[in-house]
Amino acid sequence: MTDSILELTDVKTHFPVVSGFVRRRQTGTVKAVDGVTLSVGRGEVLGLVGESGCGKSTLARTIMQLVPTTAGTVVLNGKNLSDCSAKELLVARRDLQMVFQDPYASLNPRLTVYSTLAEPLIAHRVCPPAEVNARVAELMRLVGLAPRFMQKYPHEFSGGQRQRIAIARALALQPKMIIADEPVSALDVSIQAQILNLLSQLCREMNLSLIFIAHDLSVVKHISDRVAVMYLGKIVELGPAADVIERPRHPYTRALVSAIPTPDPDLERNRQRIVLPGDPPSPINPPVGCAFHPRCPYAQEKCKAVVPPLIPDTPGREVACIRIKEI
Amino acid sequence: MPLLNVTDLRTWFHTRSGVYRAVDGISFSVERGETLGIVGESGSGKSVTCYSIMGLIPQPPGRIESGTAMFDGVDLLHSTPREARSIRGKRVAMIFQDPMTSLNPYLRISEQLIEPLLIHEKISRRAALARAHAMLEAVGINDAASRIHFYPHEFSGGMRQRVMIAMALITKPELLIADEPTTALDVTVQAQILELIKKMQRELGMAVIFITHDLGVVSGLCDRVQVMYAGRIVETADTRTLFRSPRHPYTRALQRSIPSMQPKGAELFTIPGMPPDLSKPLPGCPFAPRCEFAVERCRHETPALAAIGADHPHACLRVQAGEI
Numbered sequence: 001m002t003d004s005i006l007e008l009t010d011v012k013t014h015f016p017v018v019s020g021f022v023r024r025r026q027t028g029t030v031k032a033v034d035g036v037t038l039s040v041g042r043g044e045v046l047g048l049v050g051e052s053g054c055g056k057s058t059l060a061r062t063i064m065q066l067v068p069t070t071a072g073t074v075v076l077n078g079k080n081l082s083d084c085s086a087k088e089l090l091v092a093r094r095d096l097q098m099v100f101q102d103p104y105a106s107l108n109p110r111l112t113v114y115s116t117l118a119e120p121l122i123a124h125r126v127c128p129p130a131e132v133n134a135r136v137a138e139l140m141r142l143v144g145l146a147p148r149f150m151q152k153y154p155h156e157f158s159g160g161q162r163q164r165i166a167i168a169r170a171l172a173l174q175p176k177m178i179i180a181d182e183p184v185s186a187l188d189v190s191i192q193a194q195i196l197n198l199l200s201q202l203c204r205e206m207n208l209s210l211i212f213i214a215h216d217l218s219v220v221k222h223i224s225d226r227v228a229v230m231y232l233g234k235i236v237e238l239g240p241a242a243d244v245i246e247r248p249r250h251p252y253t254r255a256l257v258s259a260i261p262t263p264d265p266d267l268e269r270n271r272q273r274i275v276l277p278g279d280p281p282s283p284i285n286p287p288v289g290c291a292f293h294p295r296c297p298y299a300q301e302k303c304k305a306v307v308p309p310l311i312p313d314t315p316g317r318e319v320a321c322i323r324i325k326e327i
Numbered sequence: 328m329p330l331l332n333v334t335d336l337r338t339w340f341h342t343r344s345g346v347y348r349a350v351d352g353i354s355f356s357v358e359r360g361e362t363l364g365i366v367g368e369s370g371s372g373k374s375v376t377c378y379s380i381m382g383l384i385p386q387p388p389g390r391i392e393s394g395t396a397m398f399d400g401v402d403l404l405h406s407t408p409r410e411a412r413s414i415r416g417k418r419v420a421m422i423f424q425d426p427m428t429s430l431n432p433y434l435r436i437s438e439q440l441i442e443p444l445l446i447h448e449k450i451s452r453r454a455a456l457a458r459a460h461a462m463l464e465a466v467g468i469n470d471a472a473s474r475i476h477f478y479p480h481e482f483s484g485g486m487r488q489r490v491m492i493a494m495a496l497i498t499k500p501e502l503l504i505a506d507e508p509t510t511a512l513d514v515t516v517q518a519q520i521l522e523l524i525k526k527m528q529r530e531l532g533m534a535v536i537f538i539t540h541d542l543g544v545v546s547g548l549c550d551r552v553q554v555m556y557a558g559r560i561v562e563t564a565d566t567r568t569l570f571r572s573p574r575h576p577y578t579r580a581l582q583r584s585i586p587s588m589q590p591k592g593a594e595l596f597t598i599p600g601m602p603p604d605l606s607k608p609l610p611g612c613p614f615a616p617r618c619e620f621a622v623e624r625c626r627h628e629t630p631a632l633a634a635i636g637a638d639h640p641h642a643c644l645r646v647q648a649g650e651i
Binding site: 051052158160188189190192193194196197215216217218219221222223241242255256258259260261262263264265266268269273275276279280 | 368369483485486514515516519521522540542543544545546547566567570580581584585587588589594597598601
C-alpha cells in the first residue's frame with residue numbers, strides 16, 4: 001500500500017468535559033479518538049466497525065476536519081489537513097466528501113434536488129453556469145435517479161432514493177475519497193442491497209477510495225477490501241476484510257463476530273456464542289491498560305498494566321493484544 | 328386450542344389523504360410456549376398487527392375493520408374495556424423497540440416496575456417492591472437493590488431494555504409481544520438481550536411473538552416464522568423450512584439480498600421498485616409489480632394463503648399451481 005491517498009498518524013481527538021453551573025471548569029476529557037494510525041490506498045474500500053461510542057464517527061469527522069484534531073496528522077493527497085488554513089481546507093475538501101447515516105436529516109428539506117446538487121458546483125466554480133444543469137442531470141443518472149425528478153423536494157422521495165441524492169451530492173466535485181458514515185443502517189434489507197451495489201460500482205468505475213463505517217459486520221465484509229475494528233477510540237485489529245471476519249484474532253473481534261446472528265437456523269442453534277458481559281466502558285474514564293480487559297474472557301493481570309500497541313501478526317494483519325501469541 | 332388465535336384482522340387508517348390498509352385480512356395463531364417470528368420490511372404491517380392485539384391503535388385515525396383475536400376464550404378486539412384490561416398488561420405483555428422513549432423519564436424505575444403489580448395483583452407496595460427487586464436480578468442487573476431507585480436516564484440502552492423486559496415479565500405473562508426489541512442496540516448487547524429473552528421464556532414457559540426485520544435474529548430464536556408484505560402474510564412455516572426452502576418469491580428475494588448469504592464482492596441481489604402505496608387498492612398480488620415471476624394472472628387474482636402439501640402455507644398463485 002505505497003500509493004496511499006490518506007495517511008493518519010497517531011490522530012487524537014479529545015473533547016473537554018465541563019461541569020458546574022456558575023463556576024464552569026473542565027472536569028475530564030472524552031478521548032473519542034485516541035491514537036489512530038491508518039492509511040487508505042487509492043481505490044481502496046476500508047471498512048470501519050465498532051460499537052456505538054467507540055469513536056468511529058468522530059474519526060470520520062476528524063478526517064473531514066469537522067472537529068479539530070487534538071494531536072497527530074491527517075494527510076490527504078500529500079497535504080496535511082490538520083494545519084491547513086480555512087481557505088486551503090476549502091480547496092482540499094473537494095477531494096474529500098461525506099455521506100451521512102440518516103438521509104432524512106442530512107438533506108435540506110427546503111432545497112430541491114437540483115439546488116442540493118448544484119450548490120457545490122457553483123460554490124467551487126467547477127463548471128460554467130451554463131453547464132450546471134447538464135452536470136446535475138449527469139450526477140442523477142450516475143446514482144440511478146431519473147433527471148426529470150430534478151425539481152422535486154426530498155420529502156417526495158423514499159429513504160433509498162434520498163440516500164442516492166446524498167451520494168450524488170458527495171460525487172458532485174469528483175472527489176478522490178468518500179467517507180460514508182453508516183449509509184445503509186437506516187434502510188430496509190432490499191434497499192440496503194441497492195445502495196451497497198451502487199457504492200461498490202462507483203468505487204470501481206471512478207477509482208474512488210471509500211471509508212465505509214458500519215456496525216453490521218456482514219455488510220462491511222461484503223463491501224470492504226480491508227477492515228479496521230475500533231474499541232474505545234483505538235484500532236484493535238486491522239486486516240483484509242474476509243480474513244478478519246472469518247478468522248478474527250483479537251478477543252474483541254471474536255466476540256463481535258460471534259454476536260452477529262446468522263440467517264441459518266441450524267448453524268445459529270449449534271454454534272458457541274461468546275456473550276460479552278456488560279456495556280462498553282465510558283471514554284471519560286477508560287480502564288487502565290488494555291481498554292477491553294474488563295470484558296475480555298482472556299484478560300490477565302498484565303493486561304491491566306500496559307496499553308497494547310497495534311503490532312503486525314500475520315502479513316497484512318495487525319492486532320493490539322499482548323496475549324495474541326498465547327490465545 | 329392455541330393461546331392466541333387471530334382471524335381476518337383488518338386495521339385501516341382513515342387519513343385525509345386516503346385509507347391506508349396497514350393490515351389487510353391476516354389470520355394466524357400462537358401456541359402456548361411457542362416463539363413466532365414476524366418478519367417484514369418497514370410498512371409491512373408487522374407492528375400494526377401487534378398494536379391492534381394490544382389495543383394500542385390510536386382510534387381515530389385507525390380503525391379495526393374486521394377480525395377477532397381470541398386469547399384463551401376472550402376476543403381481545405371486541406371485549407369490554409374491563410375484560411381487556413384484565414388480560415393486557417397481565418397475561419399479555421409487550422416490549423418496544425426504543426427503550427429510550429418507552430420508559431417514563433420522570434418516574435424512578437421502581438415506580439414503573441411495580442405499577443402492573445399494584446394494578447393487577449392487589450398486593451402491598453412492600454411485596455411489590457420485593458418482586459421488582461427479584462425481577463431486576465433475574466434480568467441481569469447487578470446491584471439491583473440500589474439501582475431500583477434510579478431514573479431511566481441513569482441506565483445505558485441495553486440496561487434500559489432489561490428494565491423494560493423486567494417490567495413486561497413481572498406479572499408472569501403467558502404471551503410476550505416483542506416489537507424489534509434489539510434494533511436500537513449494538514450487536515454485542517443484542518446478543519445479551521436475545522439470550523435473556525430465551526432464558527426468561529424457558530423459565531416462565533411463555534409464548535413470544537417476536538417482530539423483526541432481521542432474518543438473522545429470527546433464525547436463532549423462533550420456532551415458526553411468518554413473512555409479511557403490504558399488510559398481508561405471504562408465507563409462514565417453521566424456521567428451518569422457511570430458511571431451507573422458501574416458497575414465496577418475496578421471501579426468496581429477501582433472503583437473497585442479505586450480504587452474508589452471498590459470495591463476497593459479488594453484485595448483491597436487489598428487489599426492483601418499492602413497496603406499494605397502501606392507500607390505493609391493490610388488485611391481485613401486492614408483490615406482483617416487483618416480482619420476477621409475475622404473469623398477467625398475478626395482477627388480477629388475489630392469492631390466498633394456502634398450504635400445498637406439507638404445512639407450509641404461502642400466498643403465491645404460481646407456486647400454488649406448481650409453475651415455479
